[in-house]
Amino acid sequence: MTPAPAAGVTWRARGRRVVAAVVAVGLGLCACTPADDERPSPAPSPPYTERWRPQLHYTPPEGRLADPNGLVHDGRQWHLFHQQDGTWAHAVSPDAVHWTTLPTALEHDELGQALSGSVVVDGADTSGLFDGPPGGLVAVYTSTVGGEAQSLAYSSDGGLTWRRYVDNPVIANEGRTDFRDPKVFWHEPTRRWVMVVSTGDQIGLFGSTDLLRWVELSSFGRGQGLHSAVWECPDLFPLQVDGDPERVRWVLTVSVGASDATGGSTAQYFVGDFDGTTFTRDPSVPDDTVQLTDVGQDFYAAQSYEQAPDGRRVWIGWMGNWRYPYEAPTRPWTNAMSVPRDLDLRTVGGQVRLVQSPAPELASLRGQPVRIGSRAIERDTPLPLGGPPYELEAEIETGDAGRVGLRVLESRGADGIVEESVEVGYTAADGGQVYLERTGGVLAGFAVRRSAAYRPTDGTVRLHLLVDASSVEVFVDDGALTGTMLAFPAGDGQGLSLVSEGGRPRLRSLTYWPLDSIWR
Structure with missing residues (x-):
């Protein structure tokens, strides 16, 4: 998270089940939320009917949303904290889909802003900040006075109220630059907490037995991947490869700030091993290989949930880009989170890839499906289906087409000509590519x-789209590639079409679901 000045000033700012079970036993994790009669009553649902207001994605009632922070499931509910002008805004959910906004968790204090960070369940009270088990929640975040440093806050009432640790910061700046965004997790084999934190265009790793006293362990990043800008918001977690509990690998993710080289900000990941001290990238992958977490324009600062149910690894990202962080034409809010996505590792084309899929809880929003069977895809084929929010899955046989895909959030003029849209599909150009293209809208440039x-398997492209009032999330071939794109249609943005260029492509099948709003 890029630091912000004072408030009011513009700033840019499944081993899954095995792993989870081991951690839970080692820490004595348990629910640390208050009793039912102490929990906040759900606030009345706001109308949330403003133009471009997302109906599938979390947005604050008002204000400027940025990086997700402190993602944790405490045994009873999902917590979503996020950056809002150097503070931690807060929301909770029973299902990671329907959210209740709570009061700000971390305001500015004598050490300045509370920039990005993470939350853990200290169920065994390793920190001594509680009166023993069942412990509580500990937030580790970046404070700013005297230079970026890592500080703590803790809560014994399920995140409703927070106290700052009296001896903050727990890791001082010591002359470092770009030292921020700590992500903390428990590493059972070494019986200690591990922190990954951004240090310029590299990642630092630190260890602690009590969350209070930290030692530097190692670093990662020199000569690896993309270095066009500062690295931010790292995360490190284990996943099975192809669902095999005997093949657990570690994934390090990091966002990369805006640069001309990438046309904005982006994010990348590395697959390798972690021994409790050092992360080592898979040596079969060349050092300069760049593996993007999202091939679209607007997915940044993603963080995964600690203690997600059933050993899942679920994450959420900020749908935005540092090329235009607060330029969205929306009021009284700015920016939204992605939908929650489940993460796995899968072997694709002989390479282990991070794959993403919409969290299954989102299926609760589906209405009655509409199915379209096999048919030829003409150059421009409007489909008589409703506008956003909706979900669709399509299988398209590319044949010898030069280009084929779907056009969503489409607006046409009186003459029927498309004036703006987001197009998603496959092109045979340059050896084969999957693409996302947005045109028009209310924002110039x-x-x-x-x-x-990308090369379609068996000549068939499989697209899974979530389309909201101002965004499109695309999952290609069950998440082997993922792309996220914002859009702010100047027109009605209700259109949906099949498109092609050359050849004889066919739609094998398409299923469309209208989706309920998460706010109602």
């Missing part, structure tokens, strides 16, 4: 095209 190398 907002048009952009993003693409990534």
Whole structure:
């Protein structure tokens, strides 16, 4: 998270089940939320009917949302904290889909802002900040006075109220620059907490038995991956490869700030091993290989949930880009979170990849499906289906087409000509690519095209889209590639079409679900 000045000033700012079970036993984790009669009553649902207001994605009632922080499931509910002008805003959910906004958790204090960080359940009270088990929640975040440093706050009432640790910061700045965004987790084999934190265009790793006293362990990043800008918001977690509990690998993710080289900000990941001290990238992958977490334009600062149910690894990202962080034409809020996504590792084309899929809880929003069977795809084929929010899955046989795909959030003029849209599909150009292209809208200079190398399996592209009032999230081939794109249609943005260029592509099948709003 890029630091912000004072408030009021503009700033840019499944081993899954095995792993979870081991951690839970080692820490004595348990629910630390208050009794039912102490929990806040759900606030009345706001109308949330403003133009471009997302209906599938979390947005604050008002104010400027940025990085997700402190993502944790405390045994009873999902917590979502996020940056809002150097403070930690707070929301909770029973299902990671329907959210209740709570009062701000961490305001500014004598050490300045509370920039990005993480939350853990200290169920065994390793910190001594509680009166023994069942412990409580501990937030580790970046404070700013005297230079970026890592500080603590803790809560014994399920995150409703927080106290700052009296001896903050727990890791002083010591002359470092760009020293921020700590993500903390428990590493059972070494019986200690581990922190990954941004240090310029590298990652530092620190260890602690009590969350209070930290020692530097190692670093990672020199000569690895993309270095076009500062690295931010790291995360480190284990996942099974192809669902095999005997093949657990570690994934390090990091966001990369805005640069001309990438046309904005982006994010990347590395797959390798972690021995409790050092992360080592898979040596079969060349050092300069860049593996993007999202091939679209607007997915940044993603963080995964600690203690997600059933050993899942679930994450959420900020749908935004540091090229235009607060330029969205929305009021009284700015920016939204992505939908929650489940993470796995899968072997694709001989390479282990991070794959993402919409969290299954989102299926609760589905209405009655509409199914379209096999048919030829013409150059421009409007589909008589409703506007956002909706979800669709399509299988498209590319044939010898030069280009084929879907056009969503589409607006047409009186002559029927498309004036703006977000197009998602496959092009045979440059050896084969999947692409996302947005055109038009109310923001000048907002048009952009993003693409990534891709060859359809058996000549069939499988697209899974979540389309909201101002965004599109695309999952290709069950999440082997993922792309996120914001859009603010100037027109009605209700259109949905099949498109093609050359050849004889066919739609094999398409299923469309209208989606309920998460706010009602």
